[in-house]
Amino acid sequence: MWELFRRYFSEYFNAKSKDIKRCVYIKVKGESVANLSKDLERYLSSKNIRPLRFVEPECYIVTELGNSLYGSDPVIGVIEIEGELSRVLYLFSGKEELDFKLENSKITKFVFEIMKKEGLAYLLKLICQRKIGVKRHEHRSGITFLFSLLIGLASSWFFKADEYLDYLLLTLAITTFVVLVTLVIDYPFSLLKFRGVRVVEDSERMKVLRDKIKRIKR
Structure with missing residues (x-):
């Protein structure tokens, strides 16, 4: 079976x-x-x-x-x-x-x-x-990745165990802001998925970017 x-x-x-x-x-x-x-x-x-x-x-x-x-x-x-x-x-x-x-x-x-x-x-x-193919699209992968990294960094900077509700609200606000900005920067890529088109990221460029960020964090 x-x-x-x-x-x-x-x-x-x-x-x-x-x-x-x-x-x-x-x-x-x-x-x-x-x-x-x-x-x-x-x-x-x-x-x-x-x-x-x-x-x-x-x-x-x-x-x-x-x-x-x-x-x-x-x-x-x-x-x-x-x-x-x-x-x-x-x-x-x-x-x-x-x-x-x-x-x-x-x-x-x-x-x-x-x-x-x-x-x-x-x-x-x-x-x-x-x-x-406009100029901002040439760096869309890097910009999107940096914005997602911003969420994590901002959350860790402002996190306090005794102020969990404030931390949660701040995280939601930052996430909403980042998502909106990313959608604007990413347009019209952000709408392609609804038309049956998926953007394939440049994995090699993203790998180089991630390696640079790892070195900076160290």
Whole structure:
């Protein structure tokens, strides 16, 4: 009986995990969009990738055509090249995530897990509307982690055993404040989960940050 139960749920969750897509959004900033586009297209060609290309993209078209990529391939790629005066967007799907460098450019990478097709459409709309990849988002992991650390430090500083109620109220006030500030800083990431999109944190960057904080506390 237990073996049948285990096998059933194992197959169920395996099927669910296969339905989850991974969307990698790479934002490239540089002075010459034309030169960066040539270098990028040369790189994509070497990987046998033929992307959809949008110059000064219309969000409705990007969303509609991007939705067609929600198929059998596990990874959906979105690469944006942005200059001072122009902008180019590339969409494609594939089997693996890309990792590349372009000269004279700054590259920022965001990774998302897409639970449903509607979530991909919403994410592409936000990307097209320039609501993802703004400066504060580049450091969102560190800011969120530091705010959560603030709760613990403030609680330990003000804690007194004979004033437990005051301590509890203070902790609740600090927690509420931190949550509200984090939601504002994290927008629109804080709403993506309700659309079937999960933000995948940059674990390597977070590991470096935690190690620095541990050294400071010592």
